[in-house]
Structure formats: C-alpha cells, structure tokens
Amino acid sequence: MLTSRQANILKIIVEEYTKTAQPVGSKTIMEADLIDASSATIRNDCALLEKEGFLEKEHASSGRIPSTKGYRYYVDNLMHSKNIDDIKNRIELLFSNRNMTINDILDQTGQILSEMTNLTTVVVGPNFQEERLKKLELLPISDKQTLIIFVLSNGHVENKLFTIDDNISIEDLQISIELFNTRLENTKLNELSAKFEVIRPILEQQVQHHEYILKQFANALTSIIKPSYSTHGMQYMLQNPEYNNPERIKQIIQFIENVSPFNFFKKVQNGKSNAVSIQIGNEIQLDNGNDDVALLSTTYKVDNVQEGGIALVGPKRLEYDKVHEILEWLANKIRETYQE
Template sequence: MLTARQLLIFKYIVEEYIQTGEPVGSKLLMTKYKLPYSSATIRNEMSTLEKQGFLDKTHTSSGRVPSKKGYHFYVETLLQPNVDDEVKNQVSTLFANTNRSLSEIIEQCCEMISQLTNLTTVALGNNASFERFQNITLVPLGAHSATAIIVTDKGHVENRTFQIKDEAMMDDLNACVGVINDTMTGTPIDDVVEKLENDVKPILNVKVKEHEVLFNAFLEAFMKFAKQNVYFSGKDNILYQPEYNDVNKLRKLVTAFENSSRWKMLEPSSDSEDGVTVRIGSETPFEDMDDVSVISASFDTGKESKGSISVIGPTRMPYEKVVSLVEYVSDNIEKLIQDEYGDEENDER
C-alpha cells in the first residue's frame, strides 16, 4: 500500500511523462508541482516506487518513467474520468440525427474520438446486426442484366448484379425477389441467413426453375451483412507518435493494422463484463511491442452480442481523457440500441 506522499509523487510522474514523453526527475517535481519535500526525499520515494515495480529507470537519464504495472495502478486507482460539456454536445448532436444508420454513427464516433485524442480508433462488431431486412428492389440495367438492391431499415445497402440470359430467367429472378420480400421483411439481419435456408429455400424449390443459382447469389449477398466488421479511424495518428520513429516499429504497427484477425482479441464476448478495459504492451494485439496501449469499452447490442470501441496509442497516452471518451460514447451507443430495440419489442407485444 502506497503512502499519501508516494501516491502524490507517483501521480505527478505519470501525468508529467504523459504530457512530455521525457523521464521525470526529482528537481522538476519539486519546482514545477511545488511539492513541500526536499529533492532527496522525493528521490528516496521514487526509488521505493521503482523497487515496488511502479516506476522504471531509463538508461539515458536519472529520471523515472511509469512501468506497465504503474500505468495499470494509475488507471485503476488515481483516474478521475470526466467528459467536458463540449464533447457531450458533440455526441448529442451526432446521436440526434435520426437519418444516419447506426453503423454510420459508430464510424463517426470513431472519427470524433480519433480527432479529439490524436490517436487511432477502432470499432469492432457486426454493425449491421442492429438492423432488419427491409426489402429487395430489382432494377433492370438493360436487356441482359439487372441489379438487386438489398436494403435494411437503417439504410444499409448491398447490391448484386445478375446476367439475364432469357425472359424465363428474368421471371425467375422476379419470383425469387417476391418470395424473399414476402417472407423476410422485418427479419433481424443476424437471422436472415438461417431464415433463407429454412423458410425461403423450400418455397423457391417449388416456384423457381433455377432456384439453386439464384438462392446462392442472394445468400452470398446477405452474408456480407453478417460478417465481422473492423472499422479504423485516424490510422496515421499513431504513426506520428515519437515512440514509433523507429522503422521496425512502424512496420510492425502497419502490419498489425492490416491483419484483421489480430483484433479478434478485442472482440467482447456476450458474457463479458461491461466497462472499460485497459491493455498494455503484451496484453494488446501488438503483443510483440511493449510501448502500445489499447483502451476499449464494449456496448451491448441487445441481441446477445457486443460491439466495442477502442483507442490505440503509446503507453503514455492521456488515460483520463481517453477512458472518459470511450466510456461515454459506448454508453450512448448502447442506450441508442436499447431504446430502439425496446420500442420494437413493445410494438411486437
């Protein structure tokens, strides 16, 4: 257990290092933060904090920097998350626009967070899982082709173009679209593939001659909605952090961004606890880099699955600001989802 003096010294070391990126010495602490202790006393306390694993001593300076254990302790013990009114107003404005689909709101939240933090933001989750199939519209493109436009209730669109070899195939395509619209309108996107197999396919077997080809084409189009989405904003921001001036580190970062499977570890399970998770160094998708932190907050989609928003940056990122932002934004996303699904469930009763 740290003493009150040790806690104060440790807090100032972390916040000074986050701000400057330079190792922190006793004289700077004494003069800048007007600590009522001698330089020798501060050095002794810093040495104790180092022995306890909260600080590391660099080879190039007599100053100290926070350790991985220290950052975790700071986040769990000393952090006082707070979102200022300006940010709250930006979030309110974003969520007030009902013309945007939820996936668009999540993407714009990512962009807002990356702009406010100058770091990289990633959203994980099946963004379309919050939506329902609305209809398919068939648009002829000429004598020998047509495009089927699949639309959700939130405006998410997928297209599928068909080559039409004769009038009979056009009739089959129209019949197929009619069966899907009659059978599946209002179906949650997470359930459309199963419903296609169980409810639509048996009808097409009877009504449509070339049902197998058409069914597989629509199945492929619908599966695009259901795939796992990874959305990045501000990828370049992290590359300009001074910690990553080294070419090898830059190469590792870029490779990690391009490998979507790395981000699976940030995907929250349906039974994982809500709240903010802080991962540092080997705990992150950048397990081979010790100077990267990832702060994540999950949101419940109301459909036995979760999404998440994460911020990626150096270990000396401004934790107080980032934790506050991702927690506030994820809470608002979850509230929006729950309000929408709550209204739908009440209407169905």
Template sequence: MLTERQDLILKSIIEEYIKTASPVGSKRIQEVLSIEVSSATIRNESALLEDQGYLEKAHTSSGRVPSTKGYRYYVDNLMESNNIDDIKLQIDEIFKKRGATIDEVCSKISSILSEMTKLATVVATSDTNDEVLLSKVELVPISDRSAIVIFVLSNGTIQNKTVNLDSVSLEELRLSIDLFNERLINSKISEIETKSQAMIPVLKQQVKKYEFVLQTLVGALIHTDSNKSKTSGVKYLLENPEFNDPNKIKDIIQFIENASPFAWFNYQSKTNKTTVAIGLETGNENDDIAVIGTNFPTKGGGKGALALVGPKRIEYDKVSKLLEWISKKIEEKFLLEGE
C-alpha cells in the same frame, strides 16, 4: 500498496509524462506536486518506486518514465475523471442526427476520437453467432518460419490464420491447438472467448508466450465473415514520438491489422465499463503498446467493440470516461430508442 506520498509522486510523474513524452526529473515533480516535499525526498521516493518496478530510469537524462507496472497501478488506483466536455459536444451532435446507421455513427465517432487523442481507433461489430459451433482445429506447417491454423465451423465455414513461428515454437502451437480441440470443440463461437479464459492456467504451464497464442487463435476464430472492423486515425497515431522508429511503426500496424477488438477484451453485454490492456497484456510482444476499449450490444443479439490503440502514454482517465459515455449513448440510440 504504496504510501500516500509515493502515490502522489507516481501520479505526478505519469501525468506529466503523458503530457510531454519526456522523462520527468525531481525538479519538475516538485513543481507539480500538491504537497511540500524536498527534492531530496522526491529523489529517494523515486528511487524506491524504480526499485519496486513502477518507474524506469531514462537512458539519456536524470528523469524517470513510468513502467507498465506503474501505468497499471495508476489505472487501477490513482486515475481520476478528466474534463471531456469539448469532445462530448462534438460527438453528441452525431447522435442527434436521425436516420444514421450504427456503422455511420461509429465511423464518424472514430474520426473525431483519433484526431483529438492522437490514437488509432478500431471499431468492430459482429452479428450473433449463437448457432455456429467450432467443429475442429488443425495445424499445417508450411515452412520453418510459419504455419497455418485451420478452424472448421459447424456451418461449413473454414477460417485460416497464418502464425509466425518466430513468435511461438511449432511444438507450443501444437500443444495449444490440442488444448483447443480438447476444451472448445462443439462450443458456440459466441462462447469461445469466455471459455478460452478458463484454459489460461493450463496453457500457461505449457506455452511460454501463452498470451500471444491465445489472443492470436481466439482473435482469428471470432473474426468471422459476420464481423465488420474498421480502423481510423493511424496517421494521427504515428505522430506520437514513440513510433518514430520504422520497426515500431511496422509492429503496431501489424498488431492493429491482425487482432480483433473482441480478442482484446472480455465481452460483457451487461456493462459499459472500459477495459485497459497495457504493454504485454495486449498479447503483443511490443511492450510499448496500450489498448483501451469498451463494448456495446447491437440489434439482434450482436455485439460491438470500440478500442483506441496507441503508446502506453495514453490519457487513461480522459479516454476511459469518454468511451464509457459513448458506449451508453450507442446503446440508448440503437437499442433503447429502437432507431
């Protein structure tokens, strides 16, 4: 753990960077800190935080920016609740309207969230798959650069997923699929996500980019015809300076299109807590991306997920509390009230 002073300095740098998207120098840190600290001390502490991997030195200035490790420490240890009353008032009006379906409510909420946070919103709902089992997984190479993974389900449904071999080798993919066939055959689709987590220690030993493989395969498998997914606010997302690079724009759009929110987070039907995936934790090779989301149960034993996707410079405190509140409101309206 860090010292109390290091906590304050790291917290100040992260929150200032979230607001400005600009590297933070020692002078600005001194201005926003709640304690009296000399600029020399700030520079020394910042250097120590950089050495420990919590901060990164900006190439074009003397300021520093948070690293993925720094953001993770902030989310786990330093984050405080932020004022979200204005957004709550707007969203609360949506819940007051009678007769609206869960899809209509989530669609309107998504639009408001994207506009006010400058993040892309992905909402997905899935009917229960309790009776459908995974029967078989097959790998079909189609070129030097791609292969198709085929999932055969007990109800006769066949799911296909094309995998880019620039991201993972054919041999690693084959090893992963062998493990799927060994560990997950005859498992319920609704249990695949949870069971796949138990495979991580073995998969990690054999596959270098095991997170990417796991997210890709599980995301494709649980993204069946009974799932509905909608993305909003990509235009707002692209206003963030992190995505001025055309290659980064392409990467994050592909990430949103190809992944399922159910693959980003472990679904737990008895909790409305938010989950945060930062950088490589998302299973994507681009370390600049972060996802924050929540889940909620739906009628008939189904499930839903609401996620915001953007740069690592997300207002984690504000967004996490807001999503947690929205999840509870959805459950109250569509399950407890029986609407």
C-alpha cells in the same frame, strides 16, 4: 502499498510524461501542487518506486518515466474523471442525425476519437447481415425527399433518406414498397440483393422507372450491411515519438490490422456490461515483443442483441483517464440510443 506521497509522485510522473514525452526530474515533481517535500525526499521516493518496478530510467542521469507496472497502478488507483464535453458534443450531433445508420455513426465517431486523442481507433460495428426484414415503411418529408424505414426482425430500425428523381413519384415508391413488403418479408438482409433480381420483372410492369428505385434500395441495403470493421487515425498515432522508427511503425501496424476489440474484451469482461478493458504493455502479449503499446476497449449492444466493439490503440504514454471516460460514455450512449 504506496504511501500517499509516493502515489502522488507516481501520478505526477505519469501525467507529466504523458504531456511531454520527456523523463520527469525531481525539480518538476517538487514544483507540483500535490507535493510538499524536499528534493532529497523526492529523490529517495523515486528510487524506491524504481526499485519496486513502478518507474524506469532511460539512462543513469535521466529523470524517471513510468513502467508498465506504474501505468497499471495509475489506472487502477490514481486516475480521475476528465472533462470530455468537447468530444461528447461532436459525437452527440452524429447520434441526433436520424438519416445515419449505426454503422455510419460509429464510422464517423472513430474518426473523431482518433483526431482528438492522437490514437488509432478500431471499430467493430453490429452485424445485421443475418437479421431478417420485417417490413418497409414510407414517410414523405417534402416533394423531393422521403424517408424509407427498414424494420428488422429484432426490432431494430434503420432510416434512409431518399431523394426523389424528377421522373419518380411518391406513388411509384409506395407501389414499390408494397411489392417489397409482400415479396421480401422475413428475408435475410444478406439475401435481399438476390431477391431484388427476382422481383425486377414484376416491378418493371408496375413502375416506369424501376431501375432507379431498385438502385436506391440496393444502395440503402449496402449501407446497412456494409463491412463493419474499420480503423481510423493511423496518421495521428504515428505522430507520437514512440513510433519514430520504421520497425516500431511496422509492429504497430501489424498489431492494429490483427486486433479484435471484441476478442480482447471478452477475455477480461467477466460478465460486466459496458465496462472498459485497459491492457498495458506486456499485458497484451504481442508476438513481436513490443512492450510500448496500450489497448483500451469496450463492447456495446444494439437492441440488446447485436454486439460490437470499439478500441483505441496507442503507446503506453496516453491519457488513460480521458480515453476511459470517452469509451465508458460512448458504450452507454449507444445502449441508450439503440436499446430495445
């Protein structure tokens, strides 16, 4: 067990190294508000922390940097809540847009997270392909726009904004929706495109511009069941000095291409909902032996049924407190917005 002073020294080194990517010397530690000790005392504590495996040296005369064990102790015992209002505000705007699907929201959320953390975000969206269509509803907004509401068998609702062509009337859309509700009820989402082709001759007899309407509905359907795995921000993460050589870049790209936040999370979740998993260095057990990687992930549920996952990947030198706070808030935000 670390003493209070040793814990504070470790905390200073982790946070200073995270900001600067430079080894931290005793002078920097001595100037910190948390420490009231002589340079000799600080050097002795640093030597003990290094002996116990919490710190490392790049070479004999350098300052210290945190080890995987040091980061783990920091994550488990020393980090505190961070102010993430700037990120929250940007993501809140996405959730307030009723014209966006959950996949659209998560896709743009991934971009925001990467931009504001310099990490790569991996998003696994909820899988609705096996869900069935319960009904469609029409909600006119103006002469040129209407909202089409897709109600799924699990109770989930997707809203899509339709722009009405000059040759299309609200009446044409209403006729189309009545036909779709009659013919498509209880159809799996991934089978709807084929069913549209069966309906085409019937719709052609009742609606003049049936092709335009079918195209609009097909586009809306695609956005609901589009592939739900995406990565964001590789260009931001590669700005970190840890990935300044081709072999490291190759290793991290291979890892990200194969990572599944959901699978990684399942190993450590132990039944806890909306928890955040933090894996550091060799805890991830990479095949290529790269120890300088960290993975923070969480899962979420939509309508208490459909599960997805979000992960942020980067070097061990990252703001664990900030990223942990973001993921925890985001999982709760999704649950509150899309709970059954």
